[in-house]
Amino acid sequence: MPDTPPAPTLDPPGRRDRERLARRRAMLDAALAVFGDKGFDGATVDEIAERAEFGKGTLYNYFPGGKDELYLTLFEDVVLGGLHGVIARAFPDPAALTTPAAARAAFCGLIESLLVHFSDHRGQFLLFMKDSHRMQLDPEHAAFFVTRFDRVIDAVAAPIEAAMAAGALRRLPARPVAHLLMGNVRGHLMASHEAARPASGHPAAAPATPFQTPADAASFITTVLFDGLLADPA
Amino acid sequence: MPDTPPAPTLDPPGRRDRERLARRRAMLDAALAVFGDKGFDGATVDEIAERAEFGKGTLYNYFPGGKDELYLTLFEDVVLGGLHGVIARAFPDPAALTTPAAARAAFCGLIESLLVHFSDHRGQFLLFMKDSHRMQLDPEHAAFFVTRFDRVIDAVAAPIEAAMAAGALRRLPARPVAHLLMGNVRGHLMASHEAARPASGHPAAAPATPFQTPADAASFITTVLFDGLLADPA
DNA sequence: TCACAAAATGACCCGCCGGTCACCTTCTGC
DNA sequence: GCAGAAGGTGACCGGCGGGTCATTTTGTGA
Numbered sequence: 001m002p003d004t005p006p007a008p009t010l011d012p013p014g015r016r017d018r019e020r021l022a023r024r025r026a027m028l029d030a031a032l033a034v035f036g037d038k039g040f041d042g043a044t045v046d047e048i049a050e051r052a053e054f055g056k057g058t059l060y061n062y063f064p065g066g067k068d069e070l071y072l073t074l075f076e077d078v079v080l081g082g083l084h085g086v087i088a089r090a091f092p093d094p095a096a097l098t099t100p101a102a103a104r105a106a107f108c109g110l111i112e113s114l115l116v117h118f119s120d121h122r123g124q125f126l127l128f129m130k131d132s133h134r135m136q137l138d139p140e141h142a143a144f145f146v147t148r149f150d151r152v153i154d155a156v157a158a159p160i161e162a163a164m165a166a167g168a169l170r171r172l173p174a175r176p177v178a179h180l181l182m183g184n185v186r187g188h189l190m191a192s193h194e195a196a197r198p199a200s201g202h203p204a205a206a207p208a209t210p211f212q213t214p215a216d217a218a219s220f221i222t223t224v225l226f227d228g229l230l231a232d233p234a
Numbered sequence: 235m236p237d238t239p240p241a242p243t244l245d246p247p248g249r250r251d252r253e254r255l256a257r258r259r260a261m262l263d264a265a266l267a268v269f270g271d272k273g274f275d276g277a278t279v280d281e282i283a284e285r286a287e288f289g290k291g292t293l294y295n296y297f298p299g300g301k302d303e304l305y306l307t308l309f310e311d312v313v314l315g316g317l318h319g320v321i322a323r324a325f326p327d328p329a330a331l332t333t334p335a336a337a338r339a340a341f342c343g344l345i346e347s348l349l350v351h352f353s354d355h356r357g358q359f360l361l362f363m364k365d366s367h368r369m370q371l372d373p374e375h376a377a378f379f380v381t382r383f384d385r386v387i388d389a390v391a392a393p394i395e396a397a398m399a400a401g402a403l404r405r406l407p408a409r410p411v412a413h414l415l416m417g418n419v420r421g422h423l424m425a426s427h428e429a430a431r432p433a434s435g436h437p438a439a440a441p442a443t444p445f446q447t448p449a450d451a452a453s454f455i456t457t458v459l460f461d462g463l464l465a466d467p468a
Numbered sequence: 469t470c471a472c473a474a475a476a477t478g479a480c481c482c483g484c485c486g487g488t489c490a491c492c493t494t495c496t497g498c
Numbered sequence: 499g500c501a502g503a504a505g506g507t508g509a510c511c512g513g514c515g516g517g518t519c520a521t522t523t524t525g526t527g528a
Contacts, residue, residue, distance in 0.1 A: 039368050041275035045486060055507035066487065100464045130368040133424065134273050137364055146428055169463050172454065173444045180458055183421025184414050190367065191413045194380055210407045220406065224414055228462030229403050230334045278515060289477035300517065
């Protein structure tokens with residue numbers, strides 16, 4: 001073997017590249033934890049570097065844009081990527097939403113998946129919640145965040161529109177409906193997070209959320225959104 | 235008149251006190267504008283003082299707690315005070331929510347009032363939106379914000395519970411329903427704020443919200459929440 | 469008009485943090 | 499082994515901003 005390229009150990013991607021990627025990933029993991037804990041302004045680059053067990057300078061080798069680049073990378077690749085994955089998985093076949101019952105079940109599944117996803121990835125949830133509204137309202141960052149958010153809304157609005165076209169759902173503007181659905185998930189996560197905190201004074205005084213599982217919570221949200229609050233005219 | 239107390243000009247509250255109150259109010263107005271514009275971390279005490287046309291030292295005479303005291307005072311007295319006022323005014327007689335139609339109309343009124351209130355008080359809206367979620371999730375401030383938020387939820391949950399007891403609404407846990415209702419208002423305000431920004435590239439490309447008036451928007455939210463998304467079984 | 473108190477002021481202090489760079493370690497090819 | 503490159507490192511820099519306080523200004527009573 002006269003001239004194997006620089007691959008003495010194994011695998012085509014190259015050991016160097018793999019190590020580089022692994023370091024990059026470790027830095028992002030640390031950044032996610034710190035941003036989630038302290039929020040964007042409260043987080044310090046020193047703490048992220050320390051948590052990742054690298055020198056601050058090394059971190060700037062991997063992310064020349066510094067704090068901003070870390071945050072935006074996490075938001076776009078990790079948080080939005082995960083979100084789009086959950087949404088796509090919830091609608092394997094949008095053309096199947098032809099009956100009210102099928103639509104109801106599919107969206108209930110989406111809601112439950114979202115709740116599970118964010119409770120499995122607490123760091124993503126916190127990073128998402130703590131600063132996204134402020135960034136979205138800040139003229140300097142609004143363009144970035146609004147376009148990314150629009151894509152999420154589009155992804156949810158598409159199956160809604162399909163279900164409306166098929167006569168499964170009441171005809172309403174689809175994007176506002178998608179906003180409502182996502183807002184309800186967001187609101188419920190906020191309320192249940194509060195409940196998850198290790199109660200200080202009264203351990204079991206007044207449970208903030210009466211739902212034990214994500215499935216219960218998703219069922220509740222679905223009932224309100226799809227069946228409505230009005231008493232059945234039974 | 236041998237010994238009128240120190241009231242040479244007029245009015246019992248005392249001129250000094252009135253002036254002091256007016257200054258305090260001017261400082262709070264300036265702080266509201268700056269916090270709304272830049273968010274809590276982005277705002278600087280210097281800018282607040284300059285906007286209020288006072289020296290920074292003077293501001294510390296009125297608010298010894300500095301930045302934190304300004305923010306918390308605004309949040310509690312102005313924002314939450316306004317919110318509770320709107321909610322109370324929407325339910326002059328909670329005992330009247332005895333039929334589905336009456337309940338639907340009353341809550342639609344609440345939603346419209348909330349939308350109008352926050353579009354009339356943009357500064358309060360921005361201050362509320364930009365930092366409240368982060369504060370609520372930050373263990374250091376959570377206690378304060380969670381209790382205040384709980385009171386708002388209670389104020390909305392009470393008439394919901396009354397309507398459920400009267401058979402006007404489907405029986406569901408009232409507080410989670412209140413969370414959903416408030417979350418939907420919040421979500422809609424975020425979406426419509428985006429629409430209100432002076433479009434950069436395409437002026438009228440794709441309107442973010444298809445609603446022209448708060449009444450339209452309230453009607454939409456009410457339809458989803460109360461009548462449900464499912465197609466009428468007509 | 470003057471002496472004194474109360475209140476306003478902004479120059480200053482100091483800790484903090486994002487970002488840099490000269491130095492050092494490690495790894496590679498010979 | 500060794501020379502040189504590639505890459506890691508943390509002490510350091512500059513500014514920024516919350517909070518203070520000696521000084522000045524304003525208001526009050528005699």
